[in-house]
Amino acid sequence: PANAEITSHQLLLRGCFIRKVGSGIYAYLPLMWRVLSKINAIVQEEMNSTGALQTLLPQIHPAELWESSGRWQAYTAGEGIMFHLKDRQGRELGLGPTHEEVITSLGGELLRSYKQLPITLYQIQSKFRDEIRPRFGLMRSREFIMKDAYSFHSDENSLKKTYKDMENAYKRIFKRCGLSTVQVQADSGAIGGAASQEFMVTAESGEDFILTSPDGKYAANQEKATSYPKPAKPLPNSNFAEINTPNQTTIDDLCSNHDIDPTQIVKIILFLAHLADGKQQPVLISIRGDQELNEIKLLNSLRIILNQEIFRLSPIDKEEIKEQNLSKWPLGYIGPDLSNSLLAGAKDWESSFVRIADHSATALDNFICGANKEDTHRVCCNWELIGSSPTSRDLRNAKAGDKCIHNPNQSLEVCRGIEVGHIFQLGQKYSKSMQKTFTDENGSLQPFWMGCYGIGISRLAQAAVEQNNDDVGIKWPLSIAPFEVIIVIANNQDLIQKDLGEKLYKDFQKEGLDTLLDDRADRAGVKFKDADLIGIPFRVVIGRESALGNVELFERSTLESKKLTVSEITKVLSSKISSIKKQGVL
Ligand code: ATP
């Protein structure tokens, strides 16, 4: 199919599991609905076993709810991802991308006393997010199915206990769905400190990067991962000087024209922070020349430094500067001490930089950096000469080869992952902003402690395909396959074959096997190809030998086939399937 870049997306389209209706909008066709229903059943069983209660919350959210938590603006303006609309009375509404606001407001009304706590509510429902780049089919769509759970507690310890219960339930869910996942520390965004973990399906096509230590003790999303970079190469002892560097505006240019190493350079990156109060704050970032900036870390640090919500960050480039009617900037030659006077007269920007540096830059005693004038760099510069060191934070991407913070003898490795689940200690963020309280044992009003726990059900279904396929099609794990068994009648014109196929279909059903009968008039080869493509774990082929009382049993996962007699097939199949079910995973 055109526009399907990754294997799982191609296979789901070719197998007629899903059909695109619009950008990032998909219909789940009958085979897919069976897969989703099986995943839902596993999720429901495991959620219920923790004591969580299922519910169903509205998908249309009044704007006031999101205004009371302070998120309406961030979710609807600029790059905000909430679809929003007005009703006939002109009242604003949003289509639910997530349900913290709705649940916190309900909790506040219904949970009055500590005696009602803790409690966990969950739902399985379509979510709406106007993603900037919907892609890869169900992996990043604009309408998708999510299981979201929310817990309410009277204290932090109770929250931590439920968080642990959810972590264990998630492990069981992914295992039972036949997925191999890695649990990683995750970014907890604007909330700081609070714990948050993601469950990742490792796959080449994943959009997230995961850093792990070979001893298995460290695993984190790159948005969160910290590490020690390789040591900087010391600069030879010499005096501060300005050097002429025409046409050397990049780290590569500088290094190839002089005997220097990227670790000896302080590189400058300029960003504009778009703030909740409408202001546009220029930010000057210093980072060691060989390191990459991580925008999520930058965003989190700036939120704390500026003490307010930031809608988005955008890079400051030549066009942006021109747009602001600013005079010529020495781009490519900027140093950490670029003068605020360059901002004078800007149309929309604040008049001084927020200066922030990665630890890798502030740790340098001696470095090379731009001299804030065309064609010139400074060598043997230091933070004293600069005037002061900027606020120092962890802003860099941890990368493969960096040393692990737990054990510097371990070098981190990197792989790609697909986030299928995310558990999160919200703390009191929403209960405080929305002023939702309960009465504690001493009769005083306290904001709830809360947690939230999400699983992308439709993404999980596709991730299972990404992890289980071969050249000819899908190999569904038994527990979430649309059917457990497919009976293929090789030649439907042959009455012996047809009758036997129909008889076995009834026998299998009686035995409790979830069976599909392929009795189409097509050629056998076509039916085998389709069976390979849609990936049902067991295939029973009724062919010529059926006249002799024999059928063939083919296993999609191992590609092994075996001749069996009609009298034994039901028993053999049934015992194979129940033993796989007992193990929990195919
Ligand atoms: P991402 O970082 O991939 O955008 P997220 O962190 O914003 O996801 P959460 O708010 O944690 O997502 O949502 C819970 C789960 O819902 C995710 O772990 C993921 O499995 C799923 N999910 C999120 N966005 C999408 C989407 N656009 N399409 C399909 N599934 C999604």
Ligand code: MG
């Ligand atoms: Mg997430």
